[in-house]
Amino acid sequence: MDYVEIQGEKVPALGIGTWQLKGEECEETVKTALEKGYRHVDTAQIYDNEEQVGQAISDSDVSRDEIWLTTKVWTSNFEHDSVIKSVNESLEKLQTHYVDLLLIHWPSEEIPFEETIKAMESLVESGQVRNIGISNFTTEQMEKAQEVASKDIFTNQVEYHPFLNQDAVLEKCREKDMMLTAYSPLARGEVMGNKVLKEIADKYDKSEAQVALRWLIQQENVAAIPKASTENHIEQNFEIFDFTLTNEEVEEINELKNENNRYVDPDFAPNWD
Numbered sequence: 450m451d452y453v454e455i456q457g458e459k460v461p462a463l464g465i466g467t468w469q470l471k472g473e474e475c476e477e478t479v480k481t482a483l484e485k486g487y488r489h490v491d492t493a494q495i496y497d498n499e500e501q502v503g504q505a506i507s508d509s510d511v512s513r514d515e516i517w518l519t520t521k522v523w524t525s526n527f528e529h530d531s532v533i534k535s536v537n538e539s540l541e542k543l544q545t546h547y548v549d550l551l552l553i554h555w556p557s558e559e560i561p562f563e564e565t566i567k568a569m570e571s572l573v574e575s576g577q578v579r580n581i582g583i584s585n586f587t588t589e590q591m592e593k594a595q596e597v598a599s600k601d602i603f604t605n606q607v608e609y610h611p612f613l614n615q616d617a618v619l620e621k622c623r624e625k626d627m628m629l630t631a632y633s634p635l636a637r638g639e640v641m642g643n644k645v646l647k648e649i650a651d652k653y654d655k656s657e658a659q660v661a662l663r664w665l666i667q668q669e670n671v672a673a674i675p676k677a678s679t680e681n682h683i684e685q686n687f688e689i690f691d692f693t694l695t696n697e698e699v700e701e702i703n704e705l706k707n708e709n710n711r712y713v714d715p716d717f718a719p720n721w722d
């Protein structure tokens with residue numbers, strides 16, 4: 450496993466994403482991932498699976514303090530008291546006393562960042578949250594969030610894969626010693642079949658997905674959280690620590706970023722840089 454070192458913390462560079470995983474399937478996926486060596490799990494209040502994530506962690510042989518656990522506050526809970534109440538509920542569902550990272554899931558146009566961030570900071574004070582972060586924030590919004598926060602913002606979790614340029618966000622993250630957590634790192638499966646990725650993959654006896662993940666985690670400050678429910682995919686995605694892309698291959702993949710394809714629902718993401 451490789452790690453991203455941010456603000457004195459070591460975060461496993463590869464995590465398991467859990468969006469759209471529900472019930473038994475979610476529990477089994479997280480259990481399998483932990484058995485295969487994953488130590489970073491990404492969930493959110495809106496995924497409606499915190500209970501299953503918590504059960505899988507509790508049933509596993511891995512101790513809680515070996516796992517980097519992230520959850521996210523949903524937009525309906527951005528007011529101060531709702532942050533506190535909803536995160537307490539999240540912790541109960543997750544069967545833990547703390548999360549390693551708590552994110553604002555989307556920038557809000559109604560509730561000022563300050564109100565949500567202050568509430569999140571009080572959860573850091575009470576020991577229920579170790580680090581706070583943001584998700585889907587533009588570079589301008591990143592600046593605003595840090596201005597109103599009295600603690601360092603740990604990450605901006607954004608869509609990032611070989612078909613999307615995130616140079617501006619990444620540069621800002623590096624400047625601020627923040628992690629860029631790459632969501633939809635496989636472009637929701639669309640990396641499969643891409644000619645450039647396939648050609649590189651064949652050289653290493655790897656798949657396009659593995660090359661895309663390797664390309665991400667080879668970048669300073671970047672962690673990736675692919676979702677995989679198929680056992681073979683969960684396993685494959687973890688087998689990316691035994692090869693290194695050359696600078697030339699990295700450049701070839703960088704070229705693909707110019708496609709600038711976003712797979713996130715456009716209704717959710719109106720004002721990107």
Ligand code: NAP
Pocket residue numbers: 465466467468469491492554584585606607631632633634635636637638641656658659674675676677678679681682683685686
């Ligand atoms: P993704 O990880 O890019 O793609 C998931 C898709 O790729 C699934 O269909 C999966 O299939 C397939 N896949 C996984 N590994 C594969 C492999 N080795 N070979 C071929 N196909 C493979 O997309 P995502 O779920 O949108 O993003 C990942 C995580 O990021 C989410 O689960 C969530 O935790 C987070 N996320 C956060 C936000 C946010 O707003 N902060 C938004 C979106 C996502 P199987 O499931 O069949 O294995």
